[in-house]
Amino acid sequence: MSTPSPRPVVERVRRANVFVAATFYFGVVFATGFVLGAVRVTWIVPRLGERWAELLELPLMAIASVLGARATVRRFRLSDERGRALAVGLLALACLVAAELGVVLATSGRSIAEYVASRDPASGGAYLALLVVFAGLPAALARRRSRFGD
Numbered sequence: 001m002s003t004p005s006p007r008p009v010v011e012r013v014r015r016a017n018v019f020v021a022a023t024f025y026f027g028v029v030f031a032t033g034f035v036l037g038a039v040r041v042t043w044i045v046p047r048l049g050e051r052w053a054e055l056l057e058l059p060l061m062a063i064a065s066v067l068g069a070r071a072t073v074r075r076f077r078l079s080d081e082r083g084r085a086l087a088v089g090l091l092a093l094a095c096l097v098a099a100e101l102g103v104v105l106a107t108s109g110r111s112i113a114e115y116v117a118s119r120d121p122a123s124g125g126a127y128l129a130l131l132v133v134f135a136g137l138p139a140a141l142a143r144r145r146s147r148f149g150d
Helices: 007-048 051-076 082-109 112-120 121-148
Strands: none
Touching: 007 051, 007 082, 007 121, 051 082, 051 121, 082 112, 082 121
């Protein structure tokens, strides 16, 4: 009797690591956004308005995304396979969008269409750009790490 090839086991572990890594990355950034969102809504929006409050929050979220992606790439050794790093970023993006829409639906009583229509064009556009960056950061940092080390 021959022993089974370890390849299927290795592939299952790699797929599981993608989900775990994406959950980790999503969790770091979502938790940061949750705290910053509470501060923004409670203290900044009444003083500066929705647009400026969101625009002030975006650089902090960009920093959280970079730090979260960096920690994810290191912790899960994503520099070995950049395709996995891209999968992590895309899956984390799907989780982030789903969680945000879930929070909006649960707390505001608005539909998704009403929520999207209510977004400020300037801060909403900047937010969409940041989501694209968020999704690509693990792959970009994995590539950088594989080329230059850390």
